[in-house]
Amino acid sequence: MSGARHSLWLGGALLLVALAALVLGVGVGSTGFDSVLNAHKDPVAWQILWEIRLPRTLGAWVAGALLGLAGAVAQGLFRNPLADPYLLGSASGAALGVALALALFGSTPFATQWLVRLGLTGAAFTGAVVGVVLTLTLAKGVQHTLRLLLAGVIVGVVLGAARDLVTIASPDTLQAMQGFMLGSTGFVGWAACGVMAAMLLAAVLVAASLGRVLDGLALGEATAISLGLPLYAVRAVLVAVLALATGAAVAQTGLIAFVGLASPHLVRSIVKTTHGRLIVLSALMGGLLLMSADVLARWIIAPQELPVGVLTAVLGGSYLLWLMHRRRPGAGL
Numbered sequence: 118m119s120g121a122r123h124s125l126w127l128g129g130a131l132l133l134v135a136l137a138a139l140v141l142g143v144g145v146g147s148t149g150f151d152s153v154l155n156a157h158k159d160p161v162a163w164q165i166l167w168e169i170r171l172p173r174t175l176g177a178w179v180a181g182a183l184l185g186l187a188g189a190v191a192q193g194l195f196r197n198p199l200a201d202p203y204l205l206g207s208a209s210g211a212a213l214g215v216a217l218a219l220a221l222f223g224s225t226p227f228a229t230q231w232l233v234r235l236g237l238t239g240a241a242f243t244g245a246v247v248g249v250v251l252t253l254t255l256a257k258g259v260q261h262t263l264r265l266l267l268a269g270v271i272v273g274v275v276l277g278a279a280r281d282l283v284t285i286a287s288p289d290t291l292q293a294m295q296g297f298m299l300g301s302t303g304f305v306g307w308a309a310c311g312v313m314a315a316m317l318l319a320a321v322l323v324a325a326s327l328g329r330v331l332d333g334l335a336l337g338e339a340t341a342i343s344l345g346l347p348l349y350a351v352r353a354v355l356v357a358v359l360a361l362a363t364g365a366a367v368a369q370t371g372l373i374a375f376v377g378l379a380s381p382h383l384v385r386s387i388v389k390t391t392h393g394r395l396i397v398l399s400a401l402m403g404g405l406l407l408m409s410a411d412v413l414a415r416w417i418i419a420p421q422e423l424p425v426g427v428l429t430a431v432l433g434g435s436y437l438l439w440l441m442h443r444r445r446p447g448a449g450l
Contacts, residue, residue, distance in 0.1 A: 124394045127387055131401040135178060135408060142174030142412040145419070168306070176305030176369065177411035177425070178404040179313040181376050183320065183366040185403015188377030189384075189396045190324050190359045193331035194352065195266055202363040202377035205265075205356070206248030206272035211367040213280040214244020215297050220287035238309070238368045241297075245364030248276055253356070262338070265356075300373035300426025302411050309369045316365040320358050321400060327351050328393025335392070373426045375433025376403050376410075382440060406433075 143166055187202035195204070203209075218240035256268035284294055330351045338348065366373075380403040384395060407425070410432065414423040 120390050123388045124390045124398060128398055128401055131405050135405045138405065138408045138412055139174050142408060143170050145412050145415045172307045172310050173302050173305050174408060174411065176310045177302040178408040179310060179317055180366040180370045181407025182317050182400040182404035183313060183362045184373065184377035185380035186320055186324060186396055186400040187359050187362040189381040189399035190355055192381050193392050194355050195262055196335060202359065205269040205360060206252045206276060207245040207360055207363045208367060208372050209273040209276035210244040210248020211241040211364065212298065212372065213276045214240040216280045216283040216290060216294055219290035219293050220283050241368035242364045245367055246360065248272055249360040297371040299424035300371040302370050302425055305369055313365050313369060316361060320362045321397060323354065324358050324396045325393045327355060328391055328396060331392035371426060373407065374430040376407050376429055379433040379436055380406060
């Protein structure tokens with residue numbers, strides 16, 4: 118009961134801080150807080166708040182929540198605290214999909230036309246799914262965790278090399294690809310928020326309901342099978358949740374590092390809980406991390422902004438280095 122109560126308190130605290138960050142994010146931008154102060158009498162200021170800043174800030178939270186959830190699922194599924202949402206080749210596949218779309222159609226992530234954005238989003242999501250399918254094919258299913266992990270690494274390297282070849286063959290796409298690789302929430306609108314929110318709701322419901330299997334898997338595959346848990350079927354469902362959650366986030370925001378890796382670690386450092394609650398709390402933590410990083414990226418050098426993926430890499434990498442330094446040798450991450 119104590120663990121459940123602590124988890125509830127942590128979840129409430131994360132939501133309250135996220136709400137404060139949302140209010141702050143609506144006021145941070147190239148025009149500063151003037152847009153907030155003048156929104157009631159200036160249609161342009163209201164449009165900036167309602168159509169740009171609010172969906173962008175909310176979209177950052179939902180994308181971060183998807184990555185945090187996917188990170189918790191990946192670490193539980195592979196029984197590895199260093200597992201992240203990009204392990205199954207989804208990131209490399211998404212990047213290759215975007216590179217091919219840019220090379221074939223000459224579009225850019227900085228274009229604002231709906232058709233162009235929809236095309237790049239679809240290309241990224243399709244590439245992510247293709248990467249995961251290739252990983253599953255190479256691993257011959259989901260029966261063997263280690264084989265699946267190694268297949269994901271191999272597919273990621275091969276698809277990354279293919280992306281580099283496409284970029285070399287079409288140098289005009291280099292700057293556009295750099296924007297995707299660094300990650301950005303600047304193009305997230307209400308439609309993207311809706312798509313990611315629907316995916317997040319489904320992923321949370323499915324993954325959290327399977328938390329008991331992840332708890333059993335933490336004891337070892339043989340133990341989980343001896344307990345009568347439907348390990349192979351559940352593993353296939355969790356891989357699908359991992360792939361779809363990661364693909365949905367990457368398609369809208371590009372490659373954002375360390376959110377999925379750091380979120381479960383932050384939750385575990387605060388409260389000890391089961392995987393069912395860990396998945397929900399990791400989603401809340403991931404949403405808060407990416408939303409805060411997005412607000413900070415817009416504020417540091419305003420009116421310009423930093424790529425949010427660079428900021429998450431610096432902050433997340435620094436946290437994990439500190440975490441490794443403070444742990445005793447042999448204690449694990």
